[in-house]
Amino acid sequence: MGQMTIKDVARRAGVSFQTVSLVLNHPEKVARTTRETIETAMRDLDFVPSLAARSLRKKPSRSIACVFSLGAQPADATFRLREEADQGLVLQTFGYVTDQQGYTLVHRCRRGDDPDGLSRIASLVSEARVDGIVVFADRQDDPLIGLLQAKRFPFVVFGLDVPGTHYAMQAERDAARDAVRHLIQAGSRSICFFTGAGDGRRWRAGAERFRGYRDALAEAGLPLRDDRVVACDCTSEGGYRATRALLERLDTGSGDRPDAIVAASDRVAFGALKALHERGVRVPAEIRVVGFDNLTQGAYSVPSLTSVDVPTLDMVRFAFATLVELIEGTRAPDDLAQRLFPTRLVVRESTAARPQA
């Protein structure tokens, strides 16, 4: 039997070749019974769609999209902010993992202030230009998540626990509790929590960390003081400003000095270290500092920074593997893959029980 064509299939199935083409390209537009008749004819004839036809129906290589759902932001002004959000690292990790697996990675942002953002992502889905999506969002009620659920499109949420979805998240509450326990063991009794949500954004991870902070204080019998919870942006500048403001308030005699800071991120912590250094406050002798993320840089700051190490590569691998299962149909959509990844506190000079030589 020679190479079968779309017309042979049409003849056998008793339909027009346009209908066969439609099955190849947009099967969802063809009535189920018609589709099944045509698919049977294809099998009977050992029909192999031409490359061109197949590339319409399904990309030759599979692809997934990483979609960052951001809050409302003015454009360039906050570009630096996004640099600091370290999406780049996670994105690069996804690039690394998808590449190893022969997948193509597509990158998309949705800014909250972009009215077309959601519809553009909806078109990414409805035109099936990707096979699955990894969602990055701050809030459980992010509209993108609702959209993907409604479309029943394969997706996994990264860095956020959203009930009813597949997700990979670090155990933020445990992480913060471990960090504060460590500070208390080292001798700290008056510990500041820098929120990283100074712009009022609703940041689920930050809220979880605050719970861990509260847990550790409670178990040690230490009071939860309002003046120890400091709103600051999740940047080095934010940490720097918040620390300066804190020290200036103390200079005016209002309140006692804290002996530790739990910063929302390493970048916030770097800003805090700088402000403390400029004011001549010794770290860790007078104030201990802990960060989150364990950026490479923390090993080289002065003093080096104690930080919460996040298993980014493991999380990315889990999220990717889950997404592939959903795409390939080896995992049922309601068989939820939800994992909280344990973190690890990496202790360095900034929290040493006694000052370094």
Added chain:
Amino acid sequence: MGQMTIKDVARRAGVSFQTVSLVLNHPEKVARTTRETIETAMRDLDFVPSLAARSLRKKPSRSIACVFSLGAQPADATFRLREEADQGLVLQTFGYVTDQQGYTLVHRCRRGDDPDGLSRIASLVSEARVDGIVVFADRQDDPLIGLLQAKRFPFVVFGLDVPGTHYAMQAERDAARDAVRHLIQAGSRSICFFTGAGDGRRWRAGAERFRGYRDALAEAGLPLRDDRVVACDCTSEGGYRATRALLERLDTGSGDRPDAIVAASDRVAFGALKALHERGVRVPAEIRVVGFDNLTQGAYSVPSLTSVDVPTLDMVRFAFATLVELIEGTRAPDDLAQRLFPTRLVVRESTAARPQA
């Protein structure tokens, strides 16, 4: 006149509808004269291809790929290295710019040790799953560049000047010369150059920086000393180790102490600052330090870091605009867009003429 179909076009042009379809989907496969006849017929009839046909010919949303052509690397072991290479930031910048312009960004790596890497990128091209490619490479003779030239595929090289290609690169030589001039003006006379290519990689940008270093020494009448050119990896660890080794050599009495370091990157500089701090060497009083990249973090290091600011956003915009011109045919492939972007030295504490209070 009602909605014209592919068959109307075929009738008018005197060809089969399959040929019209081929022109819509794979114009490169159709003889030029035939193609022109069909295109004239389309214009005459005000033919608008159906969405399905257009989506075959051209994706509903245009997309470009950022392809990182990396040297041979073992897999996970060097993942940290890649974190430090700050591809993430550039990738994120491309994501930001393409997103603003309604383009989709695809991310691809090609590792030198992956025999399939080049062929997978070749398939990205031959199947035209993207409309254009931005190439990131260390070397002018990277095989990916040759491949894209041979395929006559729209591409722009980023961060590297490759003759005969469209590219955006920072003016590395000028940048290094400016940095060394600044050090000499501040009083330095014995200036180390940390290469960032300690693993022996051929890194064009690093080589250009070395030329700028040499230029500035020559114009000031200072000698170019072999023992002042220090091979080190382009990481904080690399800068840390190289600085320690340098200081240890001096301890054994072999040689005089340098009074400045030009580091291959901010990360290298952070490592150097740490090693100097641990050894009690005062910066800038005893040794001044300059980095490259002007990472946000440099404003918060102790001391804060003088660094070369690179106009990443401008470079990305230029590269993207050029690529769009090539894709849309408004720029002829041989009308080369090549730009060296000037950098700016941001002076901070690490090179102050006199020590900070």
